[in-house]
Each structure stands twice: as structure tokens, then as C-alpha cells.
Amino acid sequence: MSVPADAGSEYEVVVGSGLLADVSQRLQPHLGSGPILMVADTTVHELYGKAMANALTTAGHHCVELVIEPGEASKRRSVAASLQDQAIAAGADRDSRVIALGGGVPGDLGGYLAATLLRGLPWIQVPTSLLAMVDSSVGGKTGVDTAAGKNLVGAFWHPQVVLADVEALGTLADAELASGLAEVIKYGVTLEGQLFADLEDGLLESVMARVPEAVALVVERCVAIKAAVVAEDAREANRRQVLNFGHTVGHGIEVAMNYTLRHGEAVAIGMVMEARLSEQRLGGAADLAERITALCARADLPVALPDGVGVDAVVEGARHDKKNQAGQPRCVLVQEFGCVVPHEGNWSHPVTVEELQRVLGE
Ligand SMILES: NC(=O)c1ccc[n+]([C@@H]2O[C@H](COP(=O)([O-])OP(=O)(O)OC[C@H]3O[C@@H](n4cnc5c(N)ncnc54)[C@H](O)[C@@H]3O)[C@@H](O)[C@H]2O)c1
Ligand SMILES: [Zn+2]
Incomplete structure (x- = not known):
């Protein structure tokens, strides 16, 4: 499936089962002659990174394994600086490629490394969490967190190709799968x-049971949905706001x-609250919050x-969300399933503190 990038170009998101088995052949057309910089966390490196590095080495590449600790704490500038230093020390050059292997953390960090090193290196995403497959690997946002908040430093930098092997989800913890399901919902x-x-x-339930065909279908549908939104709004000026449903309260x-909650867990609660707000504000589907609650509970x-x-x-916390304007919280509101309602040319609506307090207190 083709996904739009900058200046009319596009890249392929390949979704399938067993793609990692012949990863070096699949990636060959996208690799250069310089060292490959592979970013993965220790868990994913152990499960998939070592084998991938071996395959690339056998194919004649010099693969530099840049391994980070798992978790959001690795998505910070000091870790990025260390990766940049390691990459330069290992001889990274303009023919180098970055491979970000893992969930959204190695994805955002690896993408940031690619965006910054030598003023920008081509890169490849190999997402291994459901969240990374359906969300973070599409759209070109890369970056790190700072003490002041999440994702405050970064760049838009699209990959050359995304390889999503749904078989990799077989080793993902149930709670991590559920977190990705919140974005799917x-x-x-x-x-x-x-x-x-x-x-x-x-x-x-088929996705929760990791039935490969079901997971591949869901990932493909989600990538297509996100790609269409990104195509309309590459730099998050407006339309991309619809993807923030559940995220104001979630944040x-x-x-x-x-x-201390996973992102998707917070978003699930946020969706329930913002659906209540939608019902109260727009008077649309009366079963919106109820059906979202039931489906999230099943997940x-x-x-x-x-x-x-x-x-x-x-x-x-919601008031200080960086998506807000002038301290006024804004939420995406839904009329019925699949139908987001704009407000004065904007895809989010200003809401009052009292409204938020009311839905949270119900
Ligand atoms: N760039 C974007 O547009 C975008 C969008 C949404 C989220 N994000 C970012 O994504 C991050 C969250 O992503 P995440 O939930 O994937 O986090 P993550 O990368 O920390 O992965 C979650 C956990 O799952 C483990 N894991 C990943 N794949 C595995 C596998 N196949 N088998 C076993 N364990 C596996 C990891 O080791 C980690 O412990 C956040 O930093 C968020 O800001 C970015
Ligand atoms: Zn999210």
C-alpha cells in the first residue's frame, strides 16, 4: 500500500505474515553501501534484531546494532545523542540507512536519528507492536520527549519503506496488544x-487471538485510514486533528x-469520556459512549x-495539552460512528472545564 510523504512522493507500507523471515532480500532495494544503523530495544533486539543483523551481515552489509532500554524513558535527547555518537564512531556515512525495529519508541527515536544524522539519512521502519503498525509508523512524525512533555523535539521525516510483519505480534504482551487496539477502535x-x-x-477477538489474516486485515485498514488523513494534512495543520479523538482527556x-498507564489505556478512558461529551454536545447517536465502553472492555x-x-x-492535565489553544481545552467530537463534526472550520471543538468535569464525574 502506498502512503503519501512530502512533496508528492510516497512510500510503501508492506503488511504481511512472515515478512521477517526473508527481511534482507525484502530490504535490499532500499539499502545503500554504507553501514546500516539498526535501532531496537533490548527485548525486540533479542527476539528479532539479532537474526535481522545476521541476515544483513550474511548479505554483505555492515550492520551496527544500536540497542536501547525498553520503554518511553529511552525516548530522550541524551539517548539520541548517544546513538548519534555511536553511529558516527561506527563510520556512518551518506550511504548509511537507519532501520528502526520495534514499537513506537525505537520508531520515533530511530526516525529522529535518521532525520538528524548527516542532515538526514534514508530510513526504514520495521514496526513490531500493534500500536507502531497501525499508528506511529505512518505519518512521518519522529522525535523525543523533554522534561516539559512528550514529543516536544523532533522532525517530520518519512521512511523509505515500512515492513509490518504481523507474525511479530505473537510475542507481544497482551496488555501491549490492547494498547494498540485502543487506536484501532x-x-x-x-x-x-x-x-x-x-x-x-x-x-x-480474532485480533486478540492474533489470527494472522485478521491482524493483517486490521493493520491494512488502519494504515489506509491514517494515510488518507495524512494525505490531506501532512503537517498536522487541521485534518489530522481527528486522530486526536480521546486524546485530550487521555493526555x-x-x-x-x-x-503510569499505557498510552492506549489512557486513550480508551479518554474515548469514553469524549464520546459522552459528544452525545451531550451534538445529540447524535445515543449509544456512542455505551458501545465504545463495551468494545474497549472486551479488549x-x-x-x-x-x-x-x-x-x-x-x-x-487536559488543559495543558499542547494541542490546545490559549489554555482552552479542545476535543474532537463525533456525531455517530465514522462521522466527526467540525467546528468553525476546525476539527476540534473548544470545551469548558465544567463540561470536562461533568463527564469525568459521571
Ligand atoms: N510517530 C507517531 O506518529 C506516533 C504515534 C503514536 C505513538 N507514538 C509513540 O509511540 C510510542 C508508543 O509505542 P509502543 O506502545 O509501541 O511502545 P514501545 O516501543 O515501548 O513498545 C512497547 C513494549 O512492547 C515491547 N515490544 C514491542 N514489540 C514487541 C514484540 N513483537 N514482541 C515482544 N515485545 C515487543 C517493547 O519492548 C516495549 O516493552 C510512544 O512513545 C508514542 O509517543 C508515535
Ligand atoms: Zn494515540
């Missing part, structure tokens, strides 16, 4: 009502809980604020 709520209905009809929850995602998390702390 989000696409169904906001942009493709039929996807939501299919998930309700049992597609959700507030992440901040209030000091990022083993949380659907209510965890005990001990204060409504005020969540609202405060």
Missing part, C-alpha cells in the same frame, strides 16, 4: 464506522497518573478513571 469511531461494527462482530489522564482496556485519580488533576 479510535479509527473505527472517528473515520470508519464499518471497522467499528466489524470489531464488534468478532474481529476484535490529562496520562499527566495526572504520571504516565481488556480500562473504561473509567482508576481509583484515586482526581477529576481536577485530569482536567488540569
Whole structure:
């Protein structure tokens, strides 16, 4: 499937089962003669990175394995600086390619390395988490977190190709799979009502059971949905905002809980709350919040604020979301499944603190 990049160019997202088995042949057309810089966390490196490095070495490449600790804490400037230094010391040159192997963390960090090293190297994404396959590997956003917040430093830098082997999800922890499912559900709520209905009809359980055909189908549909949105709005000026459904409240929850919930878990709760807000504001489908709650619960995602998390702390976190304008929280609102409603030419609506408090307190 082709996905739009900058200046009218595009790249392929290849989705399939067993792609990693012949990864060096598949990547060969995209590789140069310089050292390959492979970024992976220790878990994914052990599971897939070593074999990939061996295959690339056998094919005659010099593969530099840049291994980071798993988790969001690795997505910071000091780690990026260390990777840049290691890459330069290993002889990285203009014919080098970066391969980001793993979830969204090695993806964002590897992409940032590619964007910054030698003023930009071509790179390849090999996503291994569901979240990375359906979300972070499409759209060209790369970057790191700072003490002031997530993803505050980075660049738009599209990969040359994305290789999503759904077989890799076989080793992904259930909770990580569920976190990715929250984004899948989000696409169904906001942009493709039929996807939501299919998930309700049992597609959700097939993905949870990691049936390869079902997972590949879902990943392909999500990539197509995100690609279409990105095509309309490469730099997140407007249309991309629809992808933030559930994310204003979700971000507030992440901040209030000091990022102890997984992103998708916070988004699941956020979707339930923003669906309530949608019902109250727009008076559309009355079963919106109810059906989202039921589907998220089936995916083993949380659907209510965890005990001990204060409504005020969540609202405060939501108010400081970087997507807001002038301290006023904004939310994407949905009329019915697959139908997001714009407001004064904008895909998000200003909401009041009182409205947020009300839906969070229900
Ligand atoms: N660039 C974007 O557009 C974009 C979009 C959404 C999210 N993100 C970013 O993505 C990150 C979250 O992504 P994530 O949830 O994939 O995080 P992650 O990369 O930390 O992966 C989650 C966990 O799963 C493990 N893992 C990954 N693949 C595995 C596999 N196949 N088998 C076993 N374990 C595996 C990892 O080791 C890690 O412990 C966040 O930093 C977020 O900001 C970026
Ligand atoms: Zn998200």
C-alpha cells in the first residue's frame, strides 16, 4: 500500500505474515553501501534484531546494532545523542540507512536519528507492536520527549519503506496488544464506522487471538485510514486533528497518573469520556459512549478513571495539552460512528472545564 510523504512522493507500507523471515532480500532495494544503523530495544533486539543483523551481515552489509532500554524513558535527547555518537564512531556515512525495529519508541527515536544524522539519512521502519503498525509508523512524525512533555523535539521525516510483519505480534504482551487496539477502535469511531461494527462482530477477538489474516486485515485498514488523513494534512495543520479523538482527556489522564498507564489505556478512558461529551454536545447517536465502553472492555482496556485519580488533576492535565489553544481545552467530537463534526472550520471543538468535569464525574 502506498502512503503519501512530502512533496508528492510516497512510500510503501508492506503488511504481511512472515515478512521477517526473508527481511534482507525484502530490504535490499532500499539499502545503500554504507553501514546500516539498526535501532531496537533490548527485548525486540533479542527476539528479532539479532537474526535481522545476521541476515544483513550474511548479505554483505555492515550492520551496527544500536540497542536501547525498553520503554518511553529511552525516548530522550541524551539517548539520541548517544546513538548519534555511536553511529558516527561506527563510520556512518551518506550511504548509511537507519532501520528502526520495534514499537513506537525505537520508531520515533530511530526516525529522529535518521532525520538528524548527516542532515538526514534514508530510513526504514520495521514496526513490531500493534500500536507502531497501525499508528506511529505512518505519518512521518519522529522525535523525543523533554522534561516539559512528550514529543516536544523532533522532525517530520518519512521512511523509505515500512515492513509490518504481523507474525511479530505473537510475542507481544497482551496488555501491549490492547494498547494498540485502543487506536484501532479510535479509527473505527472517528473515520470508519464499518471497522467499528466489524470489531464488534468478532474481529476484535480474532485480533486478540492474533489470527494472522485478521491482524493483517486490521493493520491494512488502519494504515489506509491514517494515510488518507495524512494525505490531506501532512503537517498536522487541521485534518489530522481527528486522530486526536480521546486524546485530550487521555493526555490529562496520562499527566495526572504520571504516565503510569499505557498510552492506549489512557486513550480508551479518554474515548469514553469524549464520546459522552459528544452525545451531550451534538445529540447524535445515543449509544456512542455505551458501545465504545463495551468494545474497549472486551479488549481488556480500562473504561473509567482508576481509583484515586482526581477529576481536577485530569482536567488540569487536559488543559495543558499542547494541542490546545490559549489554555482552552479542545476535543474532537463525533456525531455517530465514522462521522466527526467540525467546528468553525476546525476539527476540534473548544470545551469548558465544567463540561470536562461533568463527564469525568459521571
Ligand atoms: N510517530 C507517531 O506518529 C506516533 C504515534 C503514536 C505513538 N507514538 C509513540 O509511540 C510510542 C508508543 O509505542 P509502543 O506502545 O509501541 O511502545 P514501545 O516501543 O515501548 O513498545 C512497547 C513494549 O512492547 C515491547 N515490544 C514491542 N514489540 C514487541 C514484540 N513483537 N514482541 C515482544 N515485545 C515487543 C517493547 O519492548 C516495549 O516493552 C510512544 O512513545 C508514542 O509517543 C508515535
Ligand atoms: Zn494515540
